[in-house]
Amino acid sequence: MITGIEVGPTHTDAAVLTDDAVPWATAKVPSVPGDPVASVRDALAALPQHPRTQVAVGLRGPAQALVERRGLAKVGVLRIGGPAAQAVRPLFGWPADLSDAVCAGTAIVEGGGGFDAAEWTPLDTGAVAAFAAALAGRADAIAIAGVFSPVDGAQERQAADIIRRELGDAMHISLSGELGPLGLLERENTTVLDAALHRVTADLADGLQAAIGGAATVLVTRGDGTLMGLGHLRRHPGLGLGGGLAGTLRGAATLTGLADAVVADVGEHRVRVAALTAGFPQQALDAEITGVPVGFWMPDVIRVPRGGPRAHHELAEAVDRMQPAAGRLPLVVVGGGATEVPATLPGVAEVRHPDHGAVAGAIGAASSPVGGQAERVVRLDPRTGLQAVLDDVREEARASAVRAGADPRRVQVSEVTQTPLPYLPSVTLRLHARASGPAHPL
Secondary structure (H helix, E strand, C coil): CEEEEEECCCEEEEEEECCCCCEEEEEEEECCCCCHHHHHHHHHHHCCCCCCCEEEEECCHHHHHHHHCCCCCCEEEEEECHHHHCCCCCCCCCCHHHHHHHEEEEEEECCCCCCCHHHCCCCCHHHHHHHHHHCCCCCCEEEEEECCCCCCCHHHHHHHHHHHHHHCCCCEEEEHHHCCCCCHHHHHHHHHHHHHCHHHHHHHHHHHHHHHCCCCEEEEECCCCCEEEHHHHHHCHHHHCCHHHHHHHHHHHHHHCCCCEEEEEECCCEEEEEEEECCEECECCCCEECCEECCCCCECCEEEECCCCCHHHHHHHHHHHHCCCCCCCCEEEECCCHHHCCCCCCCCCCEECCCCHHHHHHHHHHHCCEEEEEEEEEEECCCCCHHHHHHHHHHHHHHHHHHHCECCCCCEECCCEEEECCCCCCEEEEEEEEEEECECCC
16 A cells, blocks of 8 residues: 655644555544644554555645745855856746845856767866865855756766865765756756755755654655655755645546546645646646746646635636646646536536545555656767667666656557657757656565
């Protein structure tokens, strides 16, 4: 049996699923304000006694820490790119209070390049060392973002080695090439927020392990609709952002058997409308977190208020906007307030209220696989065979899922998507692969 828990702002939901993803027991308890670990402990206590082999938890604590500017690490931001990367400074456009809470200092150093070795500028190692030395005693973490790092992350890793020699191996370092897309600013923002959350998520990981115990595999939800182990959460703290809603979407898929649908998660004060595509959350193309554009893989969502004379009309409009194509997908209504949504809505072809929908987030956490992704930008030429590159990206995705905690014997790799990048020279593609599988047993 697998246990899933979702810690919400007002209630914490729990569910135990059998091997064939059928709910065996569910519970709903009040959340402990400001203490997600205590909320998890209370939810587990509300379930019938059962052997715990795996517990998966959906947390909103990291996102709340960003919203409240609470518990965030001070981050030194290093950009590798030289003059070409100086048009817009790091953290440009951030809310002032968030920048003040996070930033320990920024620097732009020479380096970066393109697809071929001849296009690269050597990394200014002296400037990197000086930057690190200046942050001694001031920074809790470092974020490194290099131009073209999704093509080749070697200079980011080189800079990280220099910083560790200056500041010690215990310094948390987030690398943009492991986190974000090609665009420098969104990828840099992603990396800074990832680093800023490392203390919050480390405390959560310690608390969850203590509350659940060492006899069970402990996992947390991530924004792409999969799970990761606590060790992976420590290395990549930002990957849990959006995990709560992603788990709810996965729960809607589990409860209905639908791979494609629009989902309305009805909470105490608002309704979040999102979409399922092939059983996983539809990705937000222009994701933002507290006003900062980011490249995290997170669900695309429309928020509408709950209640009021126009609530159902606004919900129907949001469902219409979330439809991915002309065909009308069914609407699945879940969440604690799902019963307030009627069985028919104007312009909505079908409305479903699945059993156990009130705890869909917990069911999604329990039924989601451990996952990993890989993204690479490649320029094809006579020396570069597409099939070999596709095989490499598939293997990177598989390895990413294993690092996140998947059983290496049971990982399945999805087909790689190929997106042409016409604004870059020659034939340039963005390749993306997803892999997933059951958690590695203890």
